[in-house]
Amino acid sequence: MAAKDRVGRTGEELARSWLERNGMEILDANWRCPVGELDIVALDGDELAFVEVKTRTSTAFGHPAESITRAKLARLRRLAGSWLEAHEVHASGMRIDVVAILQRRGEPPLIEHVPGVG
Structure with a gap:
């Protein structure tokens, strides 16, 4: 496995643990379909969260959350729709979240959860 894949x-794994410790129930992880992949699907109370995880080892190319573009959000919305078509889950609402992780060598990870980015 390439270093980039290991980091991802x-x-x-860090994001799933963090979300669970903060009260979210993980329903799915690394769900794939022809449109692409959802990193995490979780239930936050009665709201469904489609969570994109972005991990970087430095900020040389910006904060991890900055990689979420309008095009990426549009793809995540299509993926969320595909996931909903394939699963019998009823929720009061849904949202797209980002978990941004900065994992510098020799330091504890910095984890930031940004709910409702799009």
Whole structure:
């Protein structure tokens, strides 16, 4: 596995643990369809959260959350629709969240959850 892939997988594991510790129930992880992949689908109370995880080892190319563009949000919306079509889950609402993780070597990870980015 390439270093970039290891960083991404570690970030997703950290994000799942963080979300669960903060009261969210993980319904799905790394769900794939022809449109792409959803990192995490979670239930936050009675609201469904489609969570994109962005992990970086430095801020040389900006904060991890800055990589969420309008095009990426549009793709996440399409993925959320595909996930809803494939699952029998009823929720009072839904949103797209970002978990941004900065994992610098030798330091504890900095985890930031940004609910409702789009």
